[in-house]
Amino acid sequence: MIDFKSELEKIATENSLLDxxxxxxPVNVNLESKTIDDYPLMQGKEFLxxxxxxxxxxxxxxxxxxEFNGKLSEVIASGSNQMIIAALNSVMKNLKMVEKSEHCIKGEPEVCAKELSEFLMEEYGKEIKIGVIGYHPAIIRQMVTTFGKDNVIATDMDLDTIGRIRQGIVIMHGSMNEHLIENSDIVLSTGSTAANGSLEEILSYTKKYDKRIIFYGTTVACAAKMLDLERFCALGK
Known part of the structure; x- marks a missing residue:
């Protein structure tokens, strides 16, 4: 699995960027929506x-x-995985090694979710079981709308979300990720797994059960490039 700290140090050294x-x-992202009011970012459950x-x-x-302002070498020395990944995404974007490393805004997550559902429909048709790792209301709602609530299962780690009906389905605890992967035809996973330390476990389950996984979002930009992971991010900047 990727050692993000070592990768950032390697890239920075090779390109004389350490100093x-x-x-x-943290930044506020405008996710104005007339139909969705429970994005974790909007509720202060997550920060960007x-x-x-x-x-x-x-x-x-x-x-x-x-918050940090200083040399890239100091970010590396900090050992903060979240800061290192944000830095790695920005550095790799600057070096044209990745694209779409900046979160979309306003109603764009809903547009992205619609495009993702259309992509899956073209690939698989309507009769597929979709597992979603991480509570993303726009994606879950669109998957339920397109494929039906009986064909969508989802997990999350937020105690205020687990066990509750969200977007038409009950959200399971993240400890059920293996069950989700085993019982899905395709898995959609938040890219935040790269920052919270769960990426390696999730990939081990998809390998164990031979399941296709698509990561969405901006956090995973660097990891997707390094590990050759499939990623969907229609409207990131």
Missing amino acids: ETIEIK LRAFFKGDVGDAFTNNLV
């Missing part, structure tokens, strides 16, 4: 760390609020 300045701070590096941006979801 370059980088700023990392954004790294600003030489005119480019890299994001990483986190539960911890941190």
